[in-house]
């Protein structure tokens with residue numbers, strides 16, 4: 001994409017995701033605005049990860065719109081195109097399945113992810129570990145927080161190794177695995 005078109009494309013994704021997630025909150029005690037999370041993924045990829053592919057950054061911004069809002073795949077394809085939507089679909093769980101099965105499938109599917117999807121997954125897991133370490137859901141026991149860390153590591157360990165700086169960021173986030 002022409003360098004000058006990157007900002008409008010990225011901001012269009014931010015506008016869309018902000019509108020779709022507008023009534024949602026994260027699970028931390030303060031119930032932070034949901035949109036902070038997709039923005040954190042794109043920020044981590046662009047800064048630490050050195051990612052300047054606007055398709056990946058848009059996919060990061062949009063990564064939870066199908067899973068967590070009434071947004072459809074067709075809507076994303078029409079507005080953001082095939083490449084962005086393909087990545088979002090790759091990182092979207094099948095909500096018809098029970099939660100535990102979805103978690104197992106994330107581990108099983110990890111080795112088959114495209115580069116773009118692997119980058120978004122890495123950012124998602126890193127940001128979620130950071131959130132659980134710093135601002136965890138209020139009702140999560142120590143065991144539940146530890147289980148989440150260990151599951152996230154199993155997913156990330158299976159992903160294709162696409163970006164050393166992002167892997168390092170994940171490892172640093174994992175090092176804060178709660179012990180008490």
Ligand code: NDP
Pocket residue numbers: 026027028037064099100103124128129131132135136137141143144145147148
């Ligand atoms: P959930 O899948 O219910 O919640 C984790 C997800 O919530 C994250 O992946 C993230 O998803 C989102 N999220 C929103 N706010 C935060 C935040 N502040 N910090 C971190 N993540 C946030 O949790 P589990 O993975 O633990 O649950 C999986 C299954 O295990 C469920 O069936 C649950 O009922 C069960 N369970 C497990 C227990 C245990 O001790 N391990 C105890 C009780 C139940 P996203 O990036 O998509 O927003």
Ligand code: ZN
Pocket residue numbers: 037063064124
């Ligand atoms: Zn997410």
